[in-house]
Amino acid sequence: MKDTEGYVTEDGRQIGGTLMELRNITLRFGGVVAINDITFDIREGEIRAIIGPNGAGKSSMLNVISGFYTPSQGELWYKGERRPPMKPYEVARMGVGRTFQNIALFEGMTVLDNVMTGRLTHMTAGVLSQALWWGRARDEEMDNREKVERVIDFLEIQRIRKTPVGRLPYGLKKRVELARALAAEPSLLLLDEPMAGMNVEEKEDMSRFILDVNDEFGTTICLIEHDMGVVMDLSDRVVVMDYGKKIGDGTPDEVRGNQDVIDAYLGVPH
Amino acid sequence: MTTEAPDAGGPSSIPALLRRNAQSFGAAPAYREKEFGIWQSWSWSETEEEVRALALGLLELGVEPGDFVAVIGRNRPYLYWSMVAAQMVGAVPVPLYQDSVGEEMAYVLDHCGARIVMAGDQEQVDKVIEIADRLPSFRHMVYLDPRGLRKYDHSRLTSFTDLQASGRAARDARGAELDRLRDGLGYDDTCVMLYTSGTTGRPKGVVLSNRNIIETAKNSAAFDDLRQTDEVLAYLPMAWVGDFIFSIGQAYWTGFCVNCPESADTMMTDLREIAPTYYFAPPRVFETGLTQIMIRMEDASAPKRRMFQHFLDHARRVGPALLDGRSVGLWDRLKYRVGEVLVYGPLKNALGFSRIRVGYTAGEAIGPEIFDFYRALGINLKQLYGQTEASVFITQQPDGQVRSDTVGVPSPGVELRIAESGEVFYRSPGTFVEYYKNAESTKDTKDAEGWVATGDAGFIEDDTGHLRIIDRAKDVGHMASGALFAPKYVENKLKFYPNILEAVVFGAGKDRCCAFINIDLTAVGNWAERNNIAYASYQELAGHPQVLDMIQSHVEETNASVAEDEMLSGCQVHRFLVLHKELDADDGELTRTRKVRRKIIAEKFSDLVEALYDGTETISTETEVTYEDGRKGRIRATLEIRDAKTVPVAAPVKAAAE
Numbered sequence: 001m002k003d004t005e006g007y008v009t010e011d012g013r014q015i016g017g018t019l020m021e022l023r024n025i026t027l028r029f030g031g032v033v034a035i036n037d038i039t040f041d042i043r044e045g046e047i048r049a050i051i052g053p054n055g056a057g058k059s060s061m062l063n064v065i066s067g068f069y070t071p072s073q074g075e076l077w078y079k080g081e082r083r084p085p086m087k088p089y090e091v092a093r094m095g096v097g098r099t100f101q102n103i104a105l106f107e108g109m110t111v112l113d114n115v116m117t118g119r120l121t122h123m124t125a126g127v128l129s130q131a132l133w134w135g136r137a138r139d140e141e142m143d144n145r146e147k148v149e150r151v152i153d154f155l156e157i158q159r160i161r162k163t164p165v166g167r168l169p170y171g172l173k174k175r176v177e178l179a180r181a182l183a184a185e186p187s188l189l190l191l192d193e194p195m196a197g198m199n200v201e202e203k204e205d206m207s208r209f210i211l212d213v214n215d216e217f218g219t220t221i222c223l224i225e226h227d228m229g230v231v232m233d234l235s236d237r238v239v240v241m242d243y244g245k246k247i248g249d250g251t252p253d254e255v256r257g258n259q260d261v262i263d264a265y266l267g268v269p270h
Numbered sequence: 271m272t273t274e275a276p277d278a279g280g281p282s283s284i285p286a287l288l289r290r291n292a293q294s295f296g297a298a299p300a301y302r303e304k305e306f307g308i309w310q311s312w313s314w315s316e317t318e319e320e321v322r323a324l325a326l327g328l329l330e331l332g333v334e335p336g337d338f339v340a341v342i343g344r345n346r347p348y349l350y351w352s353m354v355a356a357q358m359v360g361a362v363p364v365p366l367y368q369d370s371v372g373e374e375m376a377y378v379l380d381h382c383g384a385r386i387v388m389a390g391d392q393e394q395v396d397k398v399i400e401i402a403d404r405l406p407s408f409r410h411m412v413y414l415d416p417r418g419l420r421k422y423d424h425s426r427l428t429s430f431t432d433l434q435a436s437g438r439a440a441r442d443a444r445g446a447e448l449d450r451l452r453d454g455l456g457y458d459d460t461c462v463m464l465y466t467s468g469t470t471g472r473p474k475g476v477v478l479s480n481r482n483i484i485e486t487a488k489n490s491a492a493f494d495d496l497r498q499t500d501e502v503l504a505y506l507p508m509a510w511v512g513d514f515i516f517s518i519g520q521a522y523w524t525g526f527c528v529n530c531p532e533s534a535d536t537m538m539t540d541l542r543e544i545a546p547t548y549y550f551a552p553p554r555v556f557e558t559g560l561t562q563i564m565i566r567m568e569d570a571s572a573p574k575r576r577m578f579q580h581f582l583d584h585a586r587r588v589g590p591a592l593l594d595g596r597s598v599g600l601w602d603r604l605k606y607r608v609g610e611v612l613v614y615g616p617l618k619n620a621l622g623f624s625r626i627r628v629g630y631t632a633g634e635a636i637g638p639e640i641f642d643f644y645r646a647l648g649i650n651l652k653q654l655y656g657q658t659e660a661s662v663f664i665t666q667q668p669d670g671q672v673r674s675d676t677v678g679v680p681s682p683g684v685e686l687r688i689a690e691s692g693e694v695f696y697r698s699p700g701t702f703v704e705y706y707k708n709a710e711s712t713k714d715t716k717d718a719e720g721w722v723a724t725g726d727a728g729f730i731e732d733d734t735g736h737l738r739i740i741d742r743a744k745d746v747g748h749m750a751s752g753a754l755f756a757p758k759y760v761e762n763k764l765k766f767y768p769n770i771l772e773a774v775v776f777g778a779g780k781d782r783c784c785a786f787i788n789i790d791l792t793a794v795g796n797w798a799e800r801n802n803i804a805y806a807s808y809q810e811l812a813g814h815p816q817v818l819d820m821i822q823s824h825v826e827e828t829n830a831s832v833a834e835d836e837m838l839s840g841c842q843v844h845r846f847l848v849l850h851k852e853l854d855a856d857d858g859e860l861t862r863t864r865k866v867r868r869k870i871i872a873e874k875f876s877d878l879v880e881a882l883y884d885g886t887e888t889i890s891t892e893t894e895v896t897y898e899d900g901r902k903g904r905i906r907a908t909l910e911i912r913d914a915k916t917v918p919v920a921a922p923v924k925a926a927a928e
Binding site: 112145149150152153154156159161212216 | 305306307308417418420421532533535536539
């Protein structure tokens, strides 16, 4: 039942059919229900945001999508097919890239090497070839390096190409992480709080890059973010979660007017 | 002025030089640019093909001879090609400063009536679109970097690649037409129009002909023996005349390779990778380089530091002499060789100066110790004096006659004259044709015989023939005794001390000179920290007796140095005070480019100036200040005025002009 209709956004972008669909996902850790029967979809080419108060289950949701958690119940459909339980690296090979809430880069390695690791899923040369750096491994590396350089150019981080990541300020590390995710050429990019802890200028830069990625590469983006201004400006559709449940889903305007959402954020007397 | 045509049949335009280069050394590299982490290069014949494709594309766009084509963006081969392509179809390229705001751009684009704009990226495209309504002659824009521009309305917008593609498609149909246009370019046709930065009033469009550019390039290339195998790094604004001369004029004349950095941020890395043989930088670039080395050496281990210091002292002693080819003892030579291996070589490599044969600095005065440092390392750093109206070169220092206090001898083909007022005039084959659509300014600057006023006062040294610039002509005055008064000359000497940020010297029409000093908070603060001097505010630090002692010693050393110059020995500073606030553009005391506005300062602090001259020891004052958010406040201070020792001069020497 693949939906191929799509829709057109306010700024005139054509959004395609369903890329990923989550049906009645429930995730339990012992007695704790982190995600409770949630259903939503992500369409090709859109920027989809997941928002909600602390502890609402947003990051768990992202981890389900990236294959880090296997849902207790429910189904994941990806590109029109039901996705069996998978390891995260298998999910990555299928074209799902991600960044982490707490930066997860190799601090001692240079930016270039870190971004190169994003290409690992595309490397197939054997151990021997890699060790000798001959034949397939060499051709592959040149090929991959070119793709990585395009990402470096795109995110404007040429000047720190050879700088060890550990010496970079926070905002730049976030950008390097995005670069690594992009280097894998994902069809679905998951961003876990890409702007947490940034100042206004860094947020503006990052927003611009997210829009550019979506625009230039047509990458579908699913992001978690706390800054409401950013979410409302960037995303095409928003899912709102609270205590593991979905309490809203729609365009930013629809969500903003939703009484349940307002209550969840502002609090209601129980 | 020279009037002869180029050597019979010689190339008389930049596109003709391109043809010559592609024929004589087509396989040699003409351009390099670092992109995607790799240096991409284009040979002269590839360059010709690219430029022709562009030029044909411009013809297809309907560009006609005499049209103006504006070029805006950072230094990239594609934009240099755009300028040459515009010339090839008989149009005039007008490079603009890429950091200028929409408003400034609107004035320039409207003034020249640019038909076509070649923009580097989305930022520049956005600026032009914003002002397009006010540009009646604007017809079409071409952009280089397509990023973010895909969804723009393309009715008046074309990508660089599409333009070249349309040109390549039209090769058969219009190739002959292009050849005809190119061969029709004359020696006195306009080569380029460059707008002066316009610190005073509106920017003026300086029209330079092919003769101006090619003669200047030819003369200056011969002066420094520039060769086809030289390398330059193009990183200064394309709208600046110097970049046009270095990266187009001299590059096309001698056929050397122009290297473009990956981005402005990677300039230093790219410089190191390319290691240019011919290099230009304003003094502040050399200053920053030196400071960074010194800071990094502080962190080095003690033996390394000692080795560095030891060999650097040796280099300071014999390096300049070796560079100038003067005789140096065998032992010193050997030791310098060892130093080259251990210290100077690695240092030059880290700076990207390993291969420099000719390096120039100009624009402002450079501190002698900075200048000497680089020369001591064996880097042939020289000074030149020039301006847009002269196609850069007025004077330059020949190899072996380099000093930090002169700007050199007249460049080949340049005649110099010092007017009675002390103002420097010149006449040369590079002298500009006119200010575009501004006959009045042209007449004010260039007289009927072709002499151009520089606006700077200076004199020619009798024994060496070197020109020395002392100040802006309008700032030079006379003291009560009739001695020449050149405040900037003294201020620059004072400002070479890291502890002194600004200095303002008074003395026009008075019997002696006095000065206001501004301390440099970073340098003096650092010094205070090391010497356990406690202070709570800028004002307290500025008034600290030990700081005053230090500044006094600087002033006295400056006096000794000023006294050596017999013409300006009257400008020694007799009394000074350290100001309680930093001079600031927000308070109108400096221009936005940080030049002191002496008239305003003299008025605002009139009580202090008076105190300097009436012998008061201390003075209380109150000053209005403007905070960054625009609020105003007042600060009160009591300042101590100190007397500085001066060097007695035999007899009051009168200025040469008197």
